Amino acid sequence: MQGGRISRGWALAKQSFVVLRADRSLLLFPVIAMPAALAAAAIVMGPGIALYAADNQEAFLIAFGALTLYALTFVTVFFNTALAAAAARSLGGADTTVGEGLAAARSRLGVIAAWALVQTVVGIVISAIQEAAGDSIVGRILVGLVNFAWSAATFFVIPVIALEGVGPRDAFKRSVSLLRERWGEGVVGTASVSGVVFLIALLPIAALGVPGVMLLSGGGTEVVGGVLLGLAAVVLVAAMLVGGTANAIFRVALYRYATDGVAAAGFDPKQLESAFAPKRRRR
Secondary structure (H helix, E strand, C coil), X not given: CHHHHHHHHXXXXXXXXXXXXXXXXXXXXXXXXXXXXXXXXXXXXXXXXXXXXXXXCHHHHHHHHHHXXXXXXXXXXXXXXXXXXXXXXXXXXXXXXXXXHHHHHHCCHHHHHHXXXXXXXXXXXXXXXXXXXXXXXXXXXHHHHHHHHHHHHCCCHHHHHHHHCCCHHHHHHHHHHHHHHHHCCCEEEECCHHHHHHHHHHHHHHHHHHHHHHHHCCCCCHHHHHHHHHHHHHHHHHXXXXXXXXXXXXXXXXXXXHHHCCCCCCCCHHHHHCCEEECCCCC
């Protein structure tokens, strides 16, 4: 089962890379999103840290921490929506720009803000469940099931928001409906495009990072070790950018396939059909 998911993910990743090579401007969305997220976190969390330093009240850190989490989620959803809109144009054969993607996201600003709130609340609830479960095996299984169920149910939410413009509630219902109508209710696994990219990058990261750590602990080789760790960090960031962009392209392509049954240019309909692994029936 695991090998099948990896092979499907690799096939779909290659097809996503074809689109990405044809329109490299899609990579700019996650590049811009990173500093935007850091700026949002600094702007929101800064006052909380200042108030905590003045009164030493943990309530300030908790409150502003929650607001910072929402701000980060908002930025993520905003740029993912912009990327999905641009990817849809690119998959349709049209030239696209970063400005067009950002304009599409701005037109959905209210929906994005509402969905970011939903994502933030659900994330906090899942974290609370995980904290309460502790090291319990049953608890970990429960948290894993909840995480998978939420991830599967919301798989198409961003493309739906970007391309249909409906509210969070309708976007969630639409996502669940597309999943059930095309792949059935017993979905137990999905191909991971970003995961495949990370696996590819894991070897060079380890090849650079492990010697880097070892050299940092040795006398007179700290500079070389630091350089190797820096290169490993660059590979990791590049893998995150490429993997995230390829995954966004894949989701839009899969959304298009789920809505009209037609595979976007460069994608194999058989691979798209098998993107979600259905639950095996007992004989």
